[in-house]
Amino acid sequence: MRAIVEGDRVALVAATAERLTSLIAELIAERGGAVIALTGGSVGIELLSALADRDIDWEHVVVTWSDERFVEADSSDRNARQAREALLDRVPIPAGSVLELPAADGASLDAAAAAATELLAGVGVIDLTLLGMGPDAHVASLFPGLPGVRDTGSRVIAVRDSPKPPPERLSFTLEAINASDRVWLIVAGADKADAVALAASGASADEAPAGAVHGRLETLMLLDEDAAARL
Numbered sequence: 001m002r003a004i005v006e007g008d009r010v011a012l013v014a015a016t017a018e019r020l021t022s023l024i025a026e027l028i029a030e031r032g033g034a035v036i037a038l039t040g041g042s043v044g045i046e047l048l049s050a051l052a053d054r055d056i057d058w059e060h061v062v063v064t065w066s067d068e069r070f071v072e073a074d075s076s077d078r079n080a081r082q083a084r085e086a087l088l089d090r091v092p093i094p095a096g097s098v099l100e101l102p103a104a105d106g107a108s109l110d111a112a113a114a115a116a117t118e119l120l121a122g123v124g125v126i127d128l129t130l131l132g133m134g135p136d137a138h139v140a141s142l143f144p145g146l147p148g149v150r151d152t153g154s155r156v157i158a159v160r161d162s163p164k165p166p167p168e169r170l171s172f173t174l175e176a177i178n179a180s181d182r183v184w185l186i187v188a189g190a191d192k193a194d195a196v197a198l199a200a201s202g203a204s205a206d207e208a209p210a211g212a213v214h215g216r217l218e219t220l221m222l223l224d225e226d227a228a229a230r231l
C-alpha cells in the first residue's frame, strides 16, 4: 500500500478529485468505460461534491457502492441518497448506470445481500473501489473483530451489528474489495491517525480491516497530514 499525503482535508479532497477525474478519462480512452464502487462517510461524500463540476464523460461511467446502510430508500443515512445529493443528481450519468445496493423497503437483510450480489454479477471487475475508514480502522461495513471480516464466497454480506449506527448494513467482503483493480483508501483527520498507523503496520484483518485491503493493480492510502501523523 502506497501512502500519498496532502496538507489538509481540503487539499486531500481536491487532489483525489483530480486523480479520479484523470483515472476515469484514462479508463474510458483505453477500455470505453469505468466502473467505480463509491464510499459513504464524510470524506467520501466531500469527494463526490468535488467531482460535480469536473469535466467527466458520465455517459461511460457505472457506479455502485462498497457498502450501504440498510435503511429506507429516502433515509438521509443512505450512502446512495447522500451521493445523489452531492453528485449523481447533478451530472448526466444514465439512470441504469447507478447500481444502488437495496434499501430496507420490505425485503429482509439477507435477501437484500443476495440481491446485491446478483446485481453486481453483471458488472464484472470493478476498476476502482473507494473506501473511507473509521477511527476503529473499519472499511466499508467490515468492523474489527466482527465475523464479516472473514466472510468469503459472496460479494456482498449482511451486517447486523455495526458498532457505528445504523446497525444493519450491506457490505462488500474483503474478497470483493480485493478483486478490484484499484483500491483507494481516503482518510482525513487526527482521530484516524492511530488507525492509519495500525493498518499500515501489517496488523491482522481482524484488528484493522483497513490494513487487509489491496487492489490487483494499485493500492493507495490518500491521507491528509493529520491522518498521516503517526506513520
Ligand SMILES: O=C1O[C@H](COP(=O)(O)O)[C@@H](O)[C@H](O)[C@H]1O
Residues within 6 Å of the ligand: 039, 040, 041, 042, 043, 044, 067, 068, 069, 079, 131, 132, 133, 134, 135, 139, 140, 141, 164
Ligand atoms: O459508516 C461508514 O463509515 C465509513 C467511514 O466514515 P467517516 O465519516 O468516518 O469518513 C465509511 O467509509 C462507510 O462507507 C460508511 O458506511
